[in-house]
Amino acid sequence: MSALTLYRAHGSGSGDVADGLLTMLSVAVVCLLAAGYGRGVQELWARRGRGRVVAGRRATAFAAGLVVVLAADQGPVHRLAESSYAGHMAQHMLLLLVAGPLLAAGAAGLPLTLAAPLPVRRLLARVRAAAPVRRLRRPAPYALLAAGAQTLALWLWHLPGPYVAAVDRPVLHAAEHLSLVAAAWLLWAPVLGPARHRTPPPVSLLLLVGTMLPASALGAALTFAPDPVYPARVLGADPLADQQLAGLLMWAPMDLVVLVAALAVFLGWLHRLDRERPNSLVTARPGRPAAPPATGTATEGMVR
């Protein structure tokens, strides 16, 4: 994926070559994904009708997600990321909070499977049906796995050692971005993905808030640290301020996105409960004339 990492310390030729190769590779992967998804969706729509199974907005979301992935590694964002830690953090947040959710909203599982060649499809089916995988896909283990993956990716890549290594080596850098996008995709799939793959709302709620907390903790640690934690060469002109800003960038947008998502999940849940088990108020309170005609569904007390 990553095309980043022009050279800082030693802009040697081998770096450029590796860099170019990686850029090509990442573009190729994105193209491949786009092609596969497109083909799958086309086939689905051809069989079931346009906009069925995978809604149009899902397809749009997926495309947007791919564009964001590409954009995050190129052009202005990329230059920003080169110049400071905070810029780099902004790039990571773009991948985690924009690209990941968009890709997840694309509901890519089915289209991609359809587009895959038959043997691959068989293999996938077998894997999916295997007992351990089935167990893993139950809501609670899945949530633990997704939360764990995101937390691990976030913490690991922002520890000083791994972070510096990633800045210095294009391959690691690519791995870093890949793992961030993948973790985010995994995390948001049960929240934004197709209805049949969603975890129950309470689980989603806990999953989101539970993932937010360790991320916030890391953000807070960076914001409040009295001295730079990273070597000066990966930090901007004012190292401490750069680190604080980066911490805040990790902290605030994540909290905001998760908060909004969690509340949306919650509201959706209440509404669904309400549809499934409507409030009845069959007659009015005792001793009063009948309430406005209300059969089964509520006119009172509940939001429709």
Added chain:
Amino acid sequence: MSTTTSTAPGVGRDDLARLAEHWAEPRSLRAWLTTVDHKKIGRRYLVTAAFFFVLAGLSALVMRTQLARPESGVVSPQEYNQLFTMHGTAMIFLFATPMLFGFGNFLVPLMIGSRDMAFPRLNAFGYWVFLFAGLFMWASLPFGAAPNNGWFAYAPLNQVQHNPGLHMDVYALGLLFLGISTTAGAINFIVTALKLRAPGMSLNRVPLFVWAIVATAFMVVFALPALNADNAMLFFDRRFGTHFFDPSGGGNVLLWQHLFWIFGHPDVYIIVLPALGIVSAVLPAFTRRGVVAYSLIVLSIVAIAIISFGVWVHHMFATGLPQLSYSFFSAASTVITIPSGIQIFAWLATMLLGRLVLRVPLLFVIGFVVTFVLGGVTGAMFAVTAFDQQVTDSYFVVAHFHYVLIGGAVFPMLAGIYYWLPKITGRMYHEGLGRWAFWLAFTGMHVTFFPMHLTGLFGMPRRVYTYRSEPGWDGWSLVSTVGSYLLALGLLLVLVGVVHAVRRGRPAPADPWEGDSLEWSTASPPEPYNFPVIPRVHSLHPTWDARTVESTTTGATADRVLSEGRRTLFTSELDARTERAVEMPEPSFKPLVLAGALLVFFTAMLLAAYPIAVLAVLVVAATIAAWLWPSRRPDEELGLAS
């Protein structure tokens, strides 16, 4: 108790007799000490918390008397410092939270159609611990050894080298002790609300008050540990020479503040959420309709519970942390006003559409709206960091938090007291007395605390035992003092009103207000088993809903009568489908013994009598072991292989 025992629609006479027999508690000292009835425990919480309120309020009156004039000598600085610390600590920890837990204890099982809390004996234990912890802390005052470092007890003034004596040991141990009760209560509320709801009461039919209590309980579970960790470290620093908050040993004084406010900020919402829940519970009866926008209110409750964990640094805006972090916490603190705004406007809309019945509870609700909004907007002002840095730690802050605490918590509690008094005591209160109490308390409140905005802006710092007259604070301070006496008079009338109702009040009908929630379908006061038939709920307003009412009369079924033994019903967590009937525990001495052993433990720790503390721990362990010891059953009933 009341006379309605003999019959109930939908239940046969013998069923009722069996219920009465299984749930009966004789009137004896033994029964008094061993009871596990949530209604009695709830009542005790209310009375005990009110007692601590009076103590803390009287401390405030002494403080106000001292502050009436510049350089007066009513109390010494050392005494004043203990008084304001005990006032704040007791109001927050021994009055506000326990009082609301009292309401919760009495009401949650009644509102959700259950016969008791999920863990009745734990409930009794929680009460005893609360009582003992409160007495433990107050007992230090006559000895001149009460906490003296403000209710948030900043380091390093809480360290032994700056603050010798037992003062802060009482604080640390007292709050740790009390924490046991609060945690136990919170867990009990959560499990009760998850498992004991009447069949059919899916989450979208849960009364707002119960939502509020559950959200609060979750906040307690996740916020209180920060305070406990803080106090444990404090006690170790003071007693065993560790260095957590001691810069000379590598410690850090701001760690105390971070941990305290990570608890402290959620705590103010722990106090206000159930109070807002009371408002939502009272309004339907006095507007003759359900509260508008139920799901938005529930959403606000959840949003407040989540966001409140992310704003703690707004209490540390002057400590010189990175400005960037201030901009974040400023934003978060600003955002948290929005869910409160939603609730305020939902209530206003309810009043605008309903038909107002202007009885005392509604008066207090209106007083609440006026006062809470004023206190809320000053809170929103503090969220703006630059302004907060000017007024923090001044009387402006004192004004803010009394507006939100008295307006946002005490007024709703008073509304609740008048509203549920018939249910709790079986007696009606005196309306005229209630109105007088309201107007005195309302006027007194504003006369006391409004001027504090001004003295704060005029540069008066808080927590000063006296002041000189040159800065020009004396006039307004005197006004505050006068107001505080008015307020006290109003509260005295509340007390008189309650006593009058208990002694002389008219007997209350089961449903004097035509309220909408299930507690009004029980007798006043409720029978020990609450509901002869556990209802099947079809609506958010069960007592206004014919199908729900029918489910306890003509539609009563045996699986909801459960008269064989002390039983109630378990339902599934989310959609409240019937799961099974469960046996509830009998009265027991063990909760009291356990709490007593803990009291011995904490007292021994305070006085450094460690061998006794060890003994107490052994008693604690033995009591718990006996408490949970499984009763012996035949093998086939246990289900043993081979």
Added chain:
Amino acid sequence: MKTTAQTTSRPARRQRRPRTMLPLLYGLLLLAGCSGGSPSALNPAGTGAARVSGLWWLLFWISMAVFAEVMALLAWALVFRRGAARVRHGQPLRFVTIAGAGLPFIILVAVYGVGLRDLAALGAGPGRDAVTVEVTGHKWWWEVRYAGASGATANEIHIPVGERVRVRLRTDDVLHSFWVPQLMPKTDLIAGETRETWLEARRDGSYRGQCAEYCGTQHAHMAFLVVAEPRADFDAWLARLDAPARAPRTEAERGGQQTFVQGTCAACHTVRGTGAQGQVGPDLSNVGSRWSIGAGAVPNDAGHLGGWIANSQTVKPGNAMPPQPVDAARLPDLIAYLRSLG
């Protein structure tokens, strides 16, 4: 339905009282606060406080508008939704969302923006070669030194008017907070760390400051005075801070000095240029010219000074200075001497 019968309209009218009264009160009282010598944040004399004062009025009027809105709705309900009104069963979700969330959100975003601007303004410290005051908090007085000057004073800070002066804050014991309402919002003094703030007075005058973080028994009496004066006066004052204290001139003063240096006083206090070099209490080299005794506890005059020396515990209970066994005959000399230091 006995409950609905009580429908007098009196409470409704009373209810409206706060709506009209409170803003009025506010206005009047704030005017009162702006007059005279009160250390009011609304009577700013410094750049920092002036900014915050502007911010305050913005916040005030917005709050009043919000409050008025709520009161108007409440009053409407109380007047028109009483008695026989028919209950309406709508769910005005849009009203709740817009009034409770939408409008507040817009207001709050605006306020937040202004707040950030002001926060940044408060954060913009003085230039590198600004006058630097080193303030150390003690239980319960302020030690004041100047970068580049050797002497120290207590509870009184002189600054040149119209200049941005750096204030470096440390504490010797517990937390304190540095607050001069008319000049600058607070900055806490954190044990084990150094904090910085700045002062900039726009007009000359004396501004009362006070410790604003609870710091123990005598937190109430931990005030100080900031004196903003023209640059020349300030320079002269600072020069005196670098020089030895004024020598005694009269017989009485000489006797007093002797008592001071040979008695217990010298164990704790310094007077520059004498044998008294104690480090525990405040430097007394210019005590005669200070505005108060005991960090704002009592005025600085002969009577109070005598009382303080004899037993400061009756004046400011709990402070670190024990009662002094000065023999009554020598006390007047001692007072004369101290009064002469300035």
Added chain:
Amino acid sequence: MTDRGGVVAAATGVAALTTEEPVGRPAGWWGMVMFVATEATLFACLLGSYFYLRFQFGPQWPPGGVDKPKLLIPLLMTAVLVPSSLPVVWAEHGIRRGRRGRLRAGLAATLVLGLTFLALLAIEYAEDLKHFTMTTDVYGSLFYLITGFHGLHVLVGLTMIGWLLAASLRGGSFGSHRHERVRNAAIYWHFVDAVWVAILFTIYLSPRL
């Protein structure tokens, strides 16, 4: 669990009262889970304090010439404590099928492992105390408070296990229909176990990172 209606009918009948057969989660389970949640938060606060104090302290950590913690004993402790969850799981599965023998054996094995852990902790302390104590500096304070607090939890967990063992030895206590207490104690023990991993990382490994 498939035939809901039947289960409900059976569950509310008199017979059901004499079992704790899992129709939905029992209250005790929720109680224990919430208790563990609040305890976990407590440990999170302590470990958070550790990192906070460390970052605020400065680059050299541990301060004042104390060596970085040695890993041998802690790793041994891990090797003892983490697997000790297995016999609990095994015992719990056993009693669910009514095998009292497995319950007893599993609990006994856990008891032994847990006690070994505490013994190793004692050895570790004896070694460390020669170099620094709780009052040396904030590092010592954190080290002993956190490990000691965890040790206390192990002790409490072992008390529970011992208590279960005693009850199961008496007979008439647990069986396939009644094992809620076993399950709850097991949850607690797993928690104590998991917390140790976090402590290992924080106290012993992180100073080397």
